[in-house]
Amino acid sequence: MKIQDIINHLTCPTCKSTLSFSEQSLSCQNNHLYPFLNGVAHILPDEFNVQLKSTSDIYGKLWTEDFDDFTNSKPTHWHYHEMQRVLSQKIVQGALGLEIGCGNGFDSHCMAQENPATNIIGIDVSTSIFFAQTYQKKRDNLFFLRASTTSLPFADNTFDFCYSYGVLHHLPNPFVGFEEMKRVLKPGAPFYLYLYEDHQGSVFKYYPLKLISWIRHLSTDLTPSQLKILCTLLSPFIIVSFSWPSKVLNYFNKTKRLASKMPFNFGKGLFSLKGDLYDRFGAPFEYRFSQNQLLNWYEKLSFENHFFTRLEKYAGWVTGAHKKSL
Numbered sequence: 552m553k554i555q556d557i558i559n560h561l562t563c564p565t566c567k568s569t570l571s572f573s574e575q576s577l578s579c580q581n582n583h584l585y586p587f588l589n590g591v592a593h594i595l596p597d598e599f600n601v602q603l604k605s606t607s608d609i610y611g612k613l614w615t616e617d618f619d620d621f622t623n624s625k626p627t628h629w630h631y632h633e634m635q636r637v638l639s640q641k642i643v644q645g646a647l648g649l650e651i652g653c654g655n656g657f658d659s660h661c662m663a664q665e666n667p668a669t670n671i672i673g674i675d676v677s678t679s680i681f682f683a684q685t686y687q688k689k690r691d692n693l694f695f696l697r698a699s700t701t702s703l704p705f706a707d708n709t710f711d712f713c714y715s716y717g718v719l720h721h722l723p724n725p726f727v728g729f730e731e732m733k734r735v736l737k738p739g740a741p742f743y744l745y746l747y748e749d750h751q752g753s754v755f756k757y758y759p760l761k762l763i764s765w766i767r768h769l770s771t772d773l774t775p776s777q778l779k780i781l782c783t784l785l786s787p788f789i790i791v792s793f794s795w796p797s798k799v800l801n802y803f804n805k806t807k808r809l810a811s812k813m814p815f816n817f818g819k820g821l822f823s824l825k826g827d828l829y830d831r832f833g834a835p836f837e838y839r840f841s842q843n844q845l846l847n848w849y850e851k852l853s854f855e856n857h858f859f860t861r862l863e864k865y866a867g868w869v870t871g872a873h874k875k876s877l
C-alpha cells in the first residue's frame with residue numbers, strides 16, 4: 552500500500568484533525584507537521600520525547616541489531632501463528648486490520664501474506680519500523696508507520712480487527728492503549744492481545760518475577776549497549792539454572808507439570824535467552840495483569856464477548872474482546 556491508500560484513515564495525534572499529504576510530509580489544518588524519514592511516515596505524538604523515547608531506543612536496538620538472528624531470519628512463522636493456534640476465531644478478518652507494536656514487522660507481514668484480501672497496517676514507536684518497512688515493498692496489502700499506541704493517528708471506527716503481541720504492558724499507562732484501541736475499532740470489531748500475567752497463584756513464577764522487578768530498577772538505567780552485554784552474559788546462567796533442569800523434569804510424567812511451571816522453560820542454546828532478557832530487563836515500563844484487572848477494564852470500556860486463554864509454550868494471557876456493537 553502507499554500513503555495515498557490510507558490517507559483517509561489518518562488523523563493528527565496532537566489535535567485529531569485529518570491529515571493531508573504533500574511534498575513528502577503529512578500535515579493537518581493546525582499546521583502540525585509529520586515527516587517521512589527513510590521513506591517511513593513518522594506520526595509521533597508530542598509525548599514521544601517525554602515518555603516514549605527510552606522505549607524507542609531499547610527496542611530500536613533489539614530489532615535492528617543481530618540479536619537473535621532477527622535480522623537474518625525469514626518471516627514464515629511468528630507470534631501471530633502461536634496466537635491463532637489457541638484461538639477458535641480467525642484473527643485476520645474484514646478489509647483492514649491494525650497491528651499495534653509490530654516490532655520487526657514479522658507478524659504484519661505474515662498476516663498480509665496469508666490474507667491477501669485484507670489490508671494490514673503495522674505501527675511501532677521504535678526505529679524497528681525501518682526494518683519492518685522492507686516487507687512493505689514486497690506486498691501491496693501492507694503498510695508500516697512509526698506511531699504510538701498512546702495516541703494512534705487513526706480516525707475513530709476504522710479497523711475490522713486489532714492485534715498486538717507483547718506491547719500494551721510496555722506502555723507508560725496501559726489503560727490508555729485499551730482506550731485508543733477501542734476508539735479506532737469499528738463497532739462490533741474484535742481485538743486480540745498477548746499480555747504479561749502477574750502469576751499471583753504460582754510461587755515458582757511470582758517470586759522470581761519479584762526478583763526480576765528488583766533488578767529492573769537498576770537495569771533500566773543502563774544504556775542499550777551495556778544492557779546487551781549484560782544479557783549476553785546472563786543468558787547461559789539462566790539456561791543452566793532453569794531451562795535445562797526444566798527440560799530434564801519434562802521427561803518424567805510425575806514432574807512434567809512442575810517443568811511447565813518453571814520460569815524460562817522455553818530456553819534452548821546457551822545464548823538463546825539474550826533477546827528475551829534484554830526485553831525483560833530493558834523495557835522502561837513493564838506491567839503484569841491479573842485476569843480480574845483485565846476484566847475490570849473490559850467492563851469499564853463496555854467490551855463484549857471477552858475471552859482468556861494461554862499460549863502452548865509461553866506463560867501470559869492471550870485475551871481479547873469485541874467493541875460494543877451499535
Ligand SMILES: C[S@@+](CC[C@H](N)C(=O)[O-])C[C@H]1O[C@@H](n2cnc3c(N)ncnc32)[C@H](O)[C@@H]1O
Binds near residue numbers: 653674675
Ligand atoms: C516485546 S516487543 C513485541 C514486538 C512484536 N509485537 C512481536 O511480537 O515480535 C514490544 C514492541 O512494542 C513496541 N512499543 C512499545 N511501546 C509502544 C508504543 N507506545 N507504541 C507503539 N509501539 C510500542 C516496542 O517498540 C516493541 O517493538
